[in-house]
Amino acid sequence: MARLAREHGAGLLLGLAFALWPALAAALGLEWSLELAARILIYALAAGALNLVLGYGGLVSFGHAAFFGAGAYVVAILAYHDMVLGPVAIAGLEIPGTSDAWIAFPLAVLVAGLLALVIGALSLRTNGLYFIMITLAFAQMIYYLFVSLPDYGGEDGLSLFARSSLRPLELDDNLAFYYLCLGLLALLLAAKALVVRARFGWALMGIRDNERRMTALGLPTFRYKLAAFVLSGAVTGLAGALIANLTEFVSPAFLSWPVSGELLVMVILGGIGRLYGPLYGATALLLLEFALKEWSEHWQLALGPILILVVLFARGGLAGLRRPRGAGHG
Amino acid sequence: MAEPLLSAEGLTKAYGGVRACAEVELALAPGELRAVIGPNGAGKTTLTGLLAGELRPDAGRIRFAGREIQGLDAAARARAGIGRSYQITSLFPRFTALENARLAVQVASGHSFGFRRAAARDRRLAARAEALLGEVGLEARAAVPVGDLAHGEQRQLEIALALAGRPRLLLLDEPTAGMAPEESRAMVALLQRLRGGVTILLVEHDMDAVFALADRITVLVGGRVLATDRPDAIRANAEVQAAYLGQDGGDGAETAPC
Ligand SMILES: Nc1ncnc2c1ncn2[C@@H]1O[C@H](COP(=O)(O)OP(=O)(O)OP(=O)(O)O)[C@@H](O)[C@H]1O
Numbered sequence: 160m161a162r163l164a165r166e167h168g169a170g171l172l173l174g175l176a177f178a179l180w181p182a183l184a185a186a187l188g189l190e191w192s193l194e195l196a197a198r199i200l201i202y203a204l205a206a207g208a209l210n211l212v213l214g215y216g217g218l219v220s221f222g223h224a225a226f227f228g229a230g231a232y233v234v235a236i237l238a239y240h241d242m243v244l245g246p247v248a249i250a251g252l253e254i255p256g257t258s259d260a261w262i263a264f265p266l267a268v269l270v271a272g273l274l275a276l277v278i279g280a281l282s283l284r285t286n287g288l289y290f291i292m293i294t295l296a297f298a299q300m301i302y303y304l305f306v307s308l309p310d311y312g313g314e315d316g317l318s319l320f321a322r323s324s325l326r327p328l329e330l331d332d333n334l335a336f337y338y339l340c341l342g343l344l345a346l347l348l349a350a351k352a353l354v355v356r357a358r359f360g361w362a363l364m365g366i367r368d369n370e371r372r373m374t375a376l377g378l379p380t381f382r383y384k385l386a387a388f389v390l391s392g393a394v395t396g397l398a399g400a401l402i403a404n405l406t407e408f409v410s411p412a413f414l415s416w417p418v419s420g421e422l423l424v425m426v427i428l429g430g431i432g433r434l435y436g437p438l439y440g441a442t443a444l445l446l447l448e449f450a451l452k453e454w455s456e457h458w459q460l461a462l463g464p465i466l467i468l469v470v471l472f473a474r475g476g477l478a479g480l481r482r483p484r485g486a487g488h489g
Numbered sequence: 490m491a492e493p494l495l496s497a498e499g500l501t502k503a504y505g506g507v508r509a510c511a512e513v514e515l516a517l518a519p520g521e522l523r524a525v526i527g528p529n530g531a532g533k534t535t536l537t538g539l540l541a542g543e544l545r546p547d548a549g550r551i552r553f554a555g556r557e558i559q560g561l562d563a564a565a566r567a568r569a570g571i572g573r574s575y576q577i578t579s580l581f582p583r584f585t586a587l588e589n590a591r592l593a594v595q596v597a598s599g600h601s602f603g604f605r606r607a608a609a610r611d612r613r614l615a616a617r618a619e620a621l622l623g624e625v626g627l628e629a630r631a632a633v634p635v636g637d638l639a640h641g642e643q644r645q646l647e648i649a650l651a652l653a654g655r656p657r658l659l660l661l662d663e664p665t666a667g668m669a670p671e672e673s674r675a676m677v678a679l680l681q682r683l684r685g686g687v688t689i690l691l692v693e694h695d696m697d698a699v700f701a702l703a704d705r706i707t708v709l710v711g712g713r714v715l716a717t718d719r720p721d722a723i724r725a726n727a728e729v730q731a732a733y734l735g736q737d738g739g740d741g742a743e744t745a746p747c
């Protein structure tokens with residue numbers, strides 16, 4: 160029990176705060192803040208997925224926007240065919256669009272996962288700086304692909320007419336949507352807590368700390384890195400499906416490199432390789448952005464120095480503030 | 490001699506103009522402890538790398554346990570029964586000694602696609618990891634993070650990792666490197682216990698250790714095998730003396746042409 164409190168205390172507390180926030184916000188007349196809170200949860204989900212490869216696998220992916228955007232576009236394109244364009248004929252088959260989340264969300268996960276499989280298979284042979292550049296290059300390719308697709312809005316993007324329907328849940332109800340985001344985040348955090356302590360997580364950490372030794376011990380490291388990359392991409396795609404529903408709008412901006420950068424910053428800010436790090440990081444970064452935006456339109460000028468201070472003075476990120484020297488995870 | 494457990498023919502590896510290994514021939518009998526000696530830069534580490542599969546040879550063939558293995562990568566060779574240690578300690582520095590050993594046992598015990606059960610709770614992994622630490626004399630240091638281990642203890646752990654897969658062949662690259670005399674003696678005692686049970690290729694600079702342990706000695710100079718023989722014959726070999734043993738540390742032969 161004491162161990163549980165020590166390892167999960169702050170994270171669970173923050174989770175509880177998110178769970179209670181809608182009631183509190185309603186009491187305080189801050190209903191508008193639900194959108195911001197949901198955005199934080201969605202980014203925490205994506206950053207948490209990135210943390211699997213970055214924090215545990217040591218793979219600095221600068222291309223996770225590709226999976227985020229892919230998830231978002233799958234939802235939007237399916238909805239667009241459902242509402243506007245009508246079915247597409249592929250190989251003589253009439254394939255209708257859909258606004259049903261039970262179909263669209265799993266497809267978003269599948270497409271993002273397959274994309275990660277392809278990008279990972281081609282980039283995981285490289286290391287260090289090359290890996291960063293190649294993942295960035297692939298993400299930019301996807302970005303330009305969607306910029307040049309006029310059928311799906313090109314640069315202007317696509318609007319959704321309504322949120323997906325997740326019967327019996329009505330996602331147009333902001334509260335239901337918020338708790339869906341929170342529930343998925345909690346579920347995937349719990350899954351990740353298991354995975355990183357299981358054999359797979361240890362193999363990843365071994366590769367991160369000494370890939371040469373892992374190979375000499377007999378581990379074919381490539382397939383483990385690829386598996387982690389695919390899992391990470393798939394969950395990031397789920398986050399993308401949620402963000403499309405939150406904003407009811409998608410554009411190539413979701414696929415652009417600043418999104419990849421933001422996700423990296425969230426992980427680093429929160430604490431690389433720490434279970435709740437991405438939640439802390441997403442919360443801190445998005446709240447900070449929000450506050451600075453209120454304060455000045457040149458908010459990005461102030462954000463840089465603050466981030467540098469955190470990285471300099473809170474090594475190990477926000478999660479490291481309470482426990483300066485963790486055992487590599489927790 | 491029975492069929493060798495490991496044999497190499499014409500192993501060659503060049504770095505630019507330097508032939509680090511040149512047409513190396515090698516045959517290790519099962520159970521043999523073979524020392525490989527030679528001056529700095531003679532190609533000893535390169536030879537271990539070629540045998541372990543970390544380096545690709547420019548030419549040559551390697552047979553292990555009755556089959557050609559030059560097509561196998563390092564991980565596959567490890568699974569086929571070749572364990573190795575490094576001249577420069579190569580561990581998992583953030584983890585404890587026990588966690589290092591457990592990770593090695595985990596890799597040796599099959600695939601690592603386990604997603605649910607905590608590896609730390611796996612009694613079978615822990616038991617075998619503890620036994621490994623016991624084998625190298627580190628059982629009392631199990632909970633110590635690798636960074637806090639003494640250099641000699643890290644070298645012992647290095648051997649434990651090499652043993653995790655129950656290899657048939659151990660490639661040990663200067664296990665006593667950087668050790669104090671006391672630590673060195675403990676390492677020799679450990680190798681003494683291991684010999685016979687597993688075939689060992691031991692790269693070593695410490696001549697006391699070499700002559701105490703080796704069944705046979707291969708002398709490498711400038712990437713070439715100068716001689717392979719019993720220890721007393723090597724000691725008496727004039728060529729070897731000229732090229733290596735006579736010189737203090739052998740630094741003079743570093744740039745031997747090939
Ligand atoms: N990666 C490399 N790139 C270029 N040259 C190399 C490389 N590795 C080794 N060499 C060269 O190959 C030769 C053999 O090196 P190697 O490390 O195998 O020698 P060694 O016998 O292990 O020496 P030591 O006793 O110092 O450990 C040396 O001349 C070395 O400079």
Ligand SMILES: [Mg+2]
Nearest residue numbers: 533534535576
């Ligand atoms: Mg060497």
